Amino acid sequence: MKARVFVTLKPSVFDPQGRTVAEALHTLGYDAVEGVRQGKYFELDVRAGTPGEARALAAEVADKLLANPVIESYRIEVGEV
């Protein structure tokens, strides 16, 4: 089963990468892109009986390893794309 984990900086944490990408897009003329936040994205192949089980496992590894709780938060989606 696939579990997808999106890790993003908490809203008030400064994201220099996102800002730099946004500036680059403005230089290229894409002013309609008003803001960019950059995060990490993980696709996990998990052995799980149910989607709920897969989600629980993904949450556990996100807490433990994938996200840094001091500055990041995460969101999980389960199932094929």
Added chain:
Amino acid sequence: MKARVFVTLKPSVFDPQGRTVAEALHTLGYDAVEGVRQGKYFELDVRAGTPGEARALAAEVADKLLANPVIESYRIEVGEV
């Protein structure tokens, strides 16, 4: 409007980060996580009339900047989470 862009390494490209995360998870006992692929995740704030417009804009900037077609592919979602 929000457009979300997921950039992942193409399946044929070796993913050193994903492999390292998978190994670390196995060391921690999470054998049920059979594979990990790591990618990037962008949240774009776009000025667009319609979701279709937002998607088209996101695709354009993904092609141009956010993804490197030699190694990466991307997927777009439009709308609030």
Added chain:
Amino acid sequence: MIDLALLERHGLTRDEYDRIVRTLGRAPNETELGIFSVMWSEHCSYKSSKVHLRRLPTRGPRVLQGPGENAGAVDIGDGLAAVFKIESHNHPSFIEPYQGAATGVGGIIRDIFTMGARPVALLNSLRFGPLDRPLTRRILEGVVAGIGGYGNSIGIPTIGGEVAFEPGYAGNPLVNVLCLGIARRDALVKGRAAGEGNPVYYVGAGTGRDGIHGATMASAEFDERSAEKRPAVQVGDPFMEKLLLEACLELMKTDALVGVQDMGAAGLTCSTSEMAARGGAGMEIDVALVPQRESGMTPYEIMLSESQERMLLVVKAGREAEVARIFEKWDLHAVKIGVVTGGGLLRVKDQGEDVAVAPTAALVDEAPVYERPMQEPAYLREVQALEPAMLTDARPPEAAFLALLETPAIASKRWIYRQYDHMVRTNTIVLAGMGAGVVRVKGTTRALAVSVDGNGRYGYLDPERGAMLAVAEAARNVACAGAVPIGATNCLNFGNPERPEIMWQFARAVDGITAACTALGIPITGGNVSLYNETDGRPIDPTPVLGVVGLIEHAERALGRVFRAAGSAIVLLGENFGELGGSEYLKTVQGLVRGRPPRLDLARARALQGLVAALAADGLIQSAHDCSDGGFAVALAECAFDSGGVGAVVDVAGASLEAPYDLAAATLFGESASRVIVSVDPAQLEATLACAAAAGVPARAIGETGGAHLIMAVDGVVAIDCALAEAERRWATGLDRFFAGRAA
């Protein structure tokens, strides 16, 4: 309403509050309270340490700038100045190791280029808990990646450092970073505001809510905002800082600038009030003009934010266009947020309305100063006692030797320094890991050597001696590179100063630095104090870290630790007293942290330091390495490591003068100070020994380089005979073995 709880959250005492009221002649509003609280915090005001720091020797013929500015500066000839300072980022690195360390690097770099200097080198001094704990490994990995992440990106080489592992740092790691820069001596820039009417510019990153002193924040009006919205963690942006660095240095080449200061601790509050106070001026700014990256920020938040990569500039009126042009070139915005005023007031407005007004002198110079009570800690007597009977591990010297080589404190630090770009700028002429860091000064014949040293175990066992030994070791390390020490900076890492035992440790350490720097002729040009390093009431070991900068007249004479060839004579300079107290041997092999650290005869230390630098300058010696952690045996082995397989055979005189310890152990692993191992072309041996005699430094030819073994005899009896390859393997993998996965 200002009540006791509010004061407590601001870290202010009732007395301090009354003082604020007296100063202002009225009660402060909350913004003013916030401003006073950060300016009068330990961090900004040095209120506990000031009375002691006054004792430090800060003068010398080369000193161009002593403590008080953003960094110190010493004359290095050719019209140039070496500008340097060390700073701690301990607490942030514990909360978020990568970002904490990264922003620590960013902060000290700003201190250097605000002086008008181009930063040319970084060093770091690190302390962690024992490496067998997963948390320690995680912190170490994050800190090293953060230091590298920032320094590598901005393009300043990290040329050296030190790292130690002791239980006392498990809940409170130390991350101290030193930055060295080079400036034209007549173009040093001060952090000073002057000239009524001159514009005040804000440049760099936007201001967010990051870093606002968590504990001092909450008040009635702010309560609805969750802690989630105001994380204390700052994220470093080395790219922004690189642009700022280049833009500021470009601006400094014009004469449009009056003064500049970075926004470090206490951000806009500290930079505005300090710059105005130094120049005896006032300043008026409007927070509404400050670039902000979050909406709805209050004046309080804007004034107290510690967002990174921001600078405050005072520019000559009429030169605004030049400023705009230079910053635009680097895609940065320079925003005029106020003016220098006469009188001595800091006046903060929000869209033209006063929101805070206070005399800058009250904020800066008249901050409280405490003579806190001191008391010798009760533990000292007990731990200083060391009896031969306590040494119960009877391991033969060779086994002890191998155990020492692979203990993380002694093992090769390659795992760390290979993550740091230590070569960028093409000045690094003694590569990382080969001794003190040495950078040449392009355009001159000279080079600068820098070392950072400290030993928390010594500090714990005897804070005064520990501090003296830290000075001596750092000086000896730069001397071993062939340099004459010309200036020092220090980072004083201690526990809670409100405890008399900690204050006593602090005062003794300052005494030790004062004595050593005075005797060795090395002025202190600046530094940093980090207090409250405690977790759950457990203070860290008292850890003064010394950074010493030395000057090498002829860069090509710079030396590293490594033997150059087989067949060289090995000479031991200095005298061995076989002192085991506080040694790495006692800790690693005997499981003891006890005894008194080695004695330090400052006259001998000075003679040795001068001799080694002179031998190097005269081209008489091929390599030099000081004996420190692990004693003679480890130092000798380190001379052979990385040499491409040049072993050594030596015979040294037994020394166990203190007590009847195992003679071989005391001789080989004792850490008596002021000893250096040099290798010498046999043709120069006589001349070398003659120089030593003339300098009054004991010197003995103890053997020669070569062979595939490390063979060490004591009084003719072989105590260690081991294959160099095996010893080197142990040493080379001592750190790596704690980290799973492949390094490459």
Added chain:
Amino acid sequence: MRFAVVVFPGSNCDHDAYHAVKHVLGAEAAFVWHKDTDLAGADVVILPGGFSHGDYLRTGAIARFSPVMASVAAFAAAGGPVIGICNGFQILLEAGMLPGAMLRNRGLKFLCEHVHLRVERTDTPFTALCSEGQVLRLPIAHGDGNYYAAPAVLAALEAEGRVIFRYAGPDGRVSDAGNPNGSLNNIAGICNEARNVVGLMPHPERACEAALGSADGLVVFRSVVASLAGKGALRAVAREA
């Protein structure tokens, strides 16, 4: 002989390249700001190392849009020699002037240390004075130097002799042990079809003086001087570009 050293925001080996060609090699050198389009009459263009735009997003991804890059491409198309070192190589890849892409080092850590390179081809302006199989000791300093190209592209690179440098042992033997970052086929440097555009991850400009630990990198810059001296015509073409 005039070298242009392009300065992107975040370049940090620009001064090192300038120092190497001007003060060690004794050639002329000029910095060219990334917003400029005039290459200042250069005979050779160097894209130096560093962290252009912080390496945020991907190494070289933003720099390739700098105005100067159109001029660099035109200069290269006219046969002018261009070398991209480290971040400069990454920019050339992103710009499509060289094939392939960089992944994170397989150990995921930034690595700074001396490595050994085997010179595979001497028929580029930057290796003309080398001998085939010569071993150079040069430093690397990168976190994203793990060279990747799709199988067909890789095969073509090999077939056309466009792999110029490979990571090797001190004896020149190419093995996994000598591969610091996981690059496919131990590739450390490649050239374009016309062979005048070369990119490599190691830093020859940091190894031009014995005092820095190695002077093996000087041959790269001496080579381009020698090949241009032998090709007056090429220089004229390059000037026009």
